Amino acid sequence: MSGPAISTRGVTRDFKAGQQTITVLHGIDLDVKAGELTFLVGESGSGKTTLISIMCGILWPTLGEVEVFGTDIYDLSDDDLVEFRLQNIGFIFQQYNLIPSIDAASNAAVPLIAQGMDRHEARKRAVAMLEKLNIGDQAGKLPNQLSGGQQQRVAIARALVHEPRLVVCDEPTAALDAASGRRVMDLLREVAVAEDRACIIVTHDNRIFDMADRILVLEDGKVTHDGKHMPEDH
Amino acid sequence: MIWIAIRMLTGDPQKFFGLVFGIAFSTLLITQQLTIFVNLLERGASGVYNVSSADVWVMDPVSRTTDVAYAMPSTALDKVRGVPGVEWAVPHIRANASVRTKDGDLEGVAVIGVDDATLIGLPKNMVEGSVDVLSQPDSVIIDDVGTTRMFPDASPIGERLELNDQRAVIRGIADAIPSFTSTVVLYTKYSNALNFVPGTRNRLSFVLVGKADGLTSQELVDRIEAETGLRARTREQFARDGVDFIIENTGIPLNFGITVALGFIVGVAIVGLTFSLFIRDNIKQFGALKAIGVTNGTIRRMVAAQAGLVGLIGYGLGVLGTVGFIYAFSANPTFKGFYIPWQIPLISLVAVTLILALTGWLALRNVLKTEPASVFR
Numbered sequence A: 001m002s003g004p005a006i007s008t009r010g011v012t013r014d015f016k017a018g019q020q021t022i023t024v025l026h027g028i029d030l031d032v033k034a035g036e037l038t039f040l041v042g043e044s045g046s047g048k049t050t051l052i053s054i055m056c057g058i059l060w061p062t063l064g065e066v067e068v069f070g071t072d073i074y075d076l077s078d079d080d081l082v083e084f085r086l087q088n089i090g091f092i093f094q095q096y097n098l099i100p101s102i103d104a105a106s107n108a109a110v111p112l113i114a115q116g117m118d119r120h121e122a123r124k125r126a127v128a129m130l131e132k133l134n135i136g137d138q139a140g141k142l143p144n145q146l147s148g149g150q151q152q153r154v155a156i157a158r159a160l161v162h163e164p165r166l167v168v169c170d171e172p173t174a175a176l177d178a179a180s181g182r183r184v185m186d187l188l189r190e191v192a193v194a195e196d197r198a199c200i201i202v203t204h205d206n207r208i209f210d211m212a213d214r215i216l217v218l219e220d221g222k223v224t225h226d227g228k229h230m231p232e233d234h
Numbered sequence B: 001m002i003w004i005a006i007r008m009l010t011g012d013p014q015k016f017f018g019l020v021f022g023i024a025f026s027t028l029l030i031t032q033q034l035t036i037f038v039n040l041l042e043r044g045a046s047g048v049y050n051v052s053s054a055d056v057w058v059m060d061p062v063s064r065t066t067d068v069a070y071a072m073p074s075t076a077l078d079k080v081r082g083v084p085g086v087e088w089a090v091p092h093i094r095a096n097a098s099v100r101t102k103d104g105d106l107e108g109v110a111v112i113g114v115d116d117a118t119l120i121g122l123p124k125n126m127v128e129g130s131v132d133v134l135s136q137p138d139s140v141i142i143d144d145v146g147t148t149r150m151f152p153d154a155s156p157i158g159e160r161l162e163l164n165d166q167r168a169v170i171r172g173i174a175d176a177i178p179s180f181t182s183t184v185v186l187y188t189k190y191s192n193a194l195n196f197v198p199g200t201r202n203r204l205s206f207v208l209v210g211k212a213d214g215l216t217s218q219e220l221v222d223r224i225e226a227e228t229g230l231r232a233r234t235r236e237q238f239a240r241d242g243v244d245f246i247i248e249n250t251g252i253p254l255n256f257g258i259t260v261a262l263g264f265i266v267g268v269a270i271v272g273l274t275f276s277l278f279i280r281d282n283i284k285q286f287g288a289l290k291a292i293g294v295t296n297g298t299i300r301r302m303v304a305a306q307a308g309l310v311g312l313i314g315y316g317l318g319v320l321g322t323v324g325f326i327y328a329f330s331a332n333p334t335f336k337g338f339y340i341p342w343q344i345p346l347i348s349l350v351a352v353t354l355i356l357a358l359t360g361w362l363a364l365r366n367v368l369k370t371e372p373a374s375v376f377r
């Protein structure tokens, strides 16, 4: 694969807060490569969630361009952008947002079902993904019958089941103790990182910083560091 | 995705049943009240429907319905018989009277005198006894609803009544459509009725007419009116007059209208609230679906499927409930002969569709407004 997985050029985002406008991102220029576990790190409020939302096509930048695997995603029509996300992006939400009344396998199968795949075929693939994540035996359980960690694995399975080229993940370890947090990161590295797939993780959890291939530090809406390790002063 | 939408809904039994209940309740209220309304209105035409063989009713120009009639001189009968196109014409008397029962109770009744020779004017069917009993002196036939009213415990056959101080004996029971007020009706021969009803002249209420082949009822009506100066109405017109009289002279349309409107409003309120709560509870899931890649169009179809399922079940239960109600009360004389005209379930279906379209649209607005980016918040 040639070229970066994601490239942002001059991405700026404003929010209206009452009378005044605050600029959360100031002209972000970034390239994210496939095959790497990329961390987006920064203090709370530094703009991490805003940036990752823009990079995965769910939040419009005020200015600038975003290309994902060569597609200028904010040049697409609304429906084409939705379709682009469905085909190319896997989401792991902080609150998992599983559907409470369908079982783990069906939850994990949602992107395939949304793509129009037959429900039984989709479930079969979802069960295979759950097995890969070591919760194959929980496939028939409803979300509320699972532990928090198991629910997160279902959410990870849902993000990967349709083999997207970009996986985004907001604060995956925030609610976990140190050991579980590291286990989840190991798992993500194992299943979410691939030759032709980019994986971006937003975090401010310093217990896992050593597990990144690349760390981007965001401060007040600007990228202030880019490297394999965290800068000394952090 | 439709499957997921349905599971989202049924996975929340409380709200699901709340929605179904709201729709069922609205359907029941609207269907049941409209059914009673229409059937009650039709009672205004029962006097006409009970005499199925008359094509045209002829009356004094001021008469309005079978029950609001001004008597004519008996010469009117001959005038009508002289009009070309009149196949037959018979006298018909309708009057109010009081009877004293054996126990001494006083009851207001309607006395209907039918043609002595042909017995035209009697209801088509008998519940007990034969129409021939009228040939015996002082005989009357009581209608079935009157029977349950005046003789709830025992058969009225052979009972003696004092009818405006005249002796009358019940010898049969007719199968009749009850009147709007469910008044007890006593049928007797015209000649007998003249004895039961006080007064000396002008006691002919109607002339019932059968038309000859080759002309329409309306043509005959025009001809009779032109030649006799009396008022004539076709069977259908006169039935309609009876219904209109009730509409114009009672608060019934307004009262039923209010109840039906309430059924609609309560439906909107219950379903609207529950639907909105359901959507709000699932807004995170909907947001996640939107982020993952479900279009607003598909979200619309999902909510429509949820509304459709609720509507189907709720509407079915509501209509079944109405049928059950009519069935359960079919033995009650007040509800005798009640049926559900096909237009009524259609009307409540439209009402239910409106309720769901309105509430579904309101609930949907929140989902469509949800930014996919909100899932990371």
Ligand SMILES: Nc1ncnc2c1ncn2[C@@H]1O[C@H](COP(=O)(O)OP(=O)(O)O)[C@@H](O)[C@H]1O
Pocket: A015, A016, A017, A024, A042, A043, A044, A045, A046, A047, A048, A049, A050, A051
């Ligand atoms: N929808 C919004 N409306 C207004 N302000 C917002 C909105 N989203 C984010 N912000 C503001 O943008 C800034 C960065 O937020 P965010 O990207 O969530 O940071 P982080 O994820 O690093 O904590 C914060 O000051 C936040 O209040």
Ligand SMILES: [Mg+2]
Pocket: A048, A049
């Ligand atoms: Mg954040």
